[in-house]
Amino acid sequence: MTETWTFGGDRTAVTAQEAVAVLRRRIGEGRRETWLTGSTGRLLSVVSNTERALVMLLDGADDPGSHAVSVGSAGASGGFVLADGQCDTYPDQDTVPLDEAFRIVRHLIGTGLPPTDTGWVVDG
Secondary structure, eight states: OOOOEEETTOOOOBOHHHHHHHHHHHHHTTOOEEEEEETTSOEEEEEEOSSEEEEEEESSTTOOOEEEEOTTOOSEEEEEEOTTSOEEEEEGGGSEEHHHHHHHHHHHHHHSSOOTTSEEEEOO
């Protein structure tokens, strides 16, 4: 069975392209933290500051997960606003440019795996 993905409590499965369109809309509306739920129980999170994004994949609610990285990036970026209003700053190496985040989400939803050319770190 192929894994399907939905946004939050919504039960309507989305395609990879639809997911990116919804992410773009949500970020444009100022809703910068978004969670998708896979039919296998996995969770995909995208937290953006409109220029970069923290993209995390968890095997379940209790899993520390893994996240996309920008190997060799220096510095840090702020403005990552969570749903509860908390505003975080992350090292740029732990985030990716927004267009790269969209590419990662499309690939994850389409294939179930991160792109092989993306830096990826297991958290824990």
